[in-house]
Amino acid sequence: MRIISFLVTLQLAGVLMAAEPAMTDIFVSGQNGYHTYRIPAIVVSNDGTLLAFAEGRKNSGGDSGDIDMLVKRSTDGGKTWSGQITVWDDEQNTCGNPCPVVDQSTGTIWLLMTHNPGVYHERKSSNDPADSRTVWVTHSDDDGQSWSQPTDITATTKNPNWDWYATGPGIGVQLQRGAHPGRLLIPANHDTKGSEQAPSIRGAHSIYSDDHGQTWMLSDNAIQPNMNESQLVELPDGRVMTNMRSYYGDARRRYALSEDGGTTWGPAVRADELVEPVCQASIVRYSWPDDGDKSRILFSNPAREKGRDHMTIRLSYDEGFTWPVSKLLYEGQAAYSCLVRLPDGRIGCYFEADKYKRMTLAVFDLAWLTDGRDGGE
Numbered sequence: 001m002r003i004i005s006f007l008v009t010l011q012l013a014g015v016l017m018a019a020e021p022a023m024t025d026i027f028v029s030g031q032n033g034y035h036t037y038r039i040p041a042i043v044v045s046n047d048g049t050l051l052a053f054a055e056g057r058k059n060s061g062g063d064s065g066d067i068d069m070l071v072k073r074s075t076d077g078g079k080t081w082s083g084q085i086t087v088w089d090d091e092q093n094t095c096g097n098p099c100p101v102v103d104q105s106t107g108t109i110w111l112l113m114t115h116n117p118g119v120y121h122e123r124k125s126s127n128d129p130a131d132s133r134t135v136w137v138t139h140s141d142d143d144g145q146s147w148s149q150p151t152d153i154t155a156t157t158k159n160p161n162w163d164w165y166a167t168g169p170g171i172g173v174q175l176q177r178g179a180h181p182g183r184l185l186i187p188a189n190h191d192t193k194g195s196e197q198a199p200s201i202r203g204a205h206s207i208y209s210d211d212h213g214q215t216w217m218l219s220d221n222a223i224q225p226n227m228n229e230s231q232l233v234e235l236p237d238g239r240v241m242t243n244m245r246s247y248y249g250d251a252r253r254r255y256a257l258s259e260d261g262g263t264t265w266g267p268a269v270r271a272d273e274l275v276e277p278v279c280q281a282s283i284v285r286y287s288w289p290d291d292g293d294k295s296r297i298l299f300s301n302p303a304r305e306k307g308r309d310h311m312t313i314r315l316s317y318d319e320g321f322t323w324p325v326s327k328l329l330y331e332g333q334a335a336y337s338c339l340v341r342l343p344d345g346r347i348g349c350y351f352e353a354d355k356y357k358r359m360t361l362a363v364f365d366l367a368w369l370t371d372g373r374d375g376g377e
Contacts, residue, residue, distance in 0.1 A: 018367035036061035099168030178238020180261035251305035
């Protein structure tokens with residue numbers, strides 16, 4: 001009776017420990033014909049289906065070579081998964097950098113990607129249209145079961161002076177507020193073509209569609225230098241925040257704001273709390289400050305100054321400017337990640353684990369993340 005009474009007291013106090021995260025491996029390197037799986041991206045369709053994307057790296061773990069775009073589907077909240085579906089396989093070439101976004105009004109799932117000859121990689125890339133990194137889009141109208149033939153959109157989404165280019169990796173957003181409701185907005189990054197006199201410059205930018213994915217346009221300016229892989233979140237006042245991988249050498253991420261739906265971007269600002277070992281990260285809105293609910297934004301990355309490990313989940317109540325809640329999800333090796341709110345209100349973190357041996361989905365709730373101190377809606 002004393003134990004029960006003690007647990008009831010803790011529950012009333014709001015600090016009862018929730019169940020530990022449930023971990024499910026979605027892609028395991030060495031299985032189903034691929035040496036390595038990398039680059040997580042995950043979204044929920046309008047039908048409530050989870051779609052987990054990955055690069056299938058055929059012959060090695062490297063960023064170049066024969067790489068295919070793959071997806072698996074889950075209709076039960078991530079408990080079980082379909083076999084892998086090939087979205088794009090261009091023989092020996094590289095089809096990568098998944099960045100999906102769901103059009104909530106049409107139900108179409110759009111997937112932005114990049115492509116390059118398999119013999120090229122970031123340190124030896126080119127801005128020659130014949131052999132450079134190009135930008136592509138495909139879509140699914142049947143809940144991710146099949147995908148359209150990819151379409152080249154490089155002409156409207158890549159500056160001719162850019163060399164290397166990557167969509168995401170991670171996810172895009174569909175804007176709900178401000179002057180551009182319904183806009184599909186995709187984070188991306190690039191390098192300018194360098195020389196001995198002028199070294200290449202890393203930058204982040206965005207691309208967007210205002211006609212439900214039929215055409216895609218490039219943001220008017222880029223955030224540079226030293227910016228790289230980025231993710232987006234919309235704020236209640238209609239502004240958009242981009243959160244970026246940084247090469248300033250201070251083990252901290254950067255963010256920037258757009259007042260016009262990602263058409264133009266302000267300067268990069270250091271995010272003092274967001275420690276990073278130079279790695280991709282994820283940011284996603286969990287809830288809006290509407291109908292009496294709290295504003296909640298989630299963030300995940302390997303929170304270390306050096307070394308890709310200690311995957312950590314953070315929670316912000318002030319639109320991503322401060323992060324009062326922080327909890328370790330996985331202590332071992334962990335690199336890229338992608339967060340998603342599940343249909344039942346739980347949270348999923350899809351991440352690379354154990355030196356890229358597994359791509360795992362961890363599912364947990366706000367009670368676990370906040371030790372019971374956030375009561376939800």
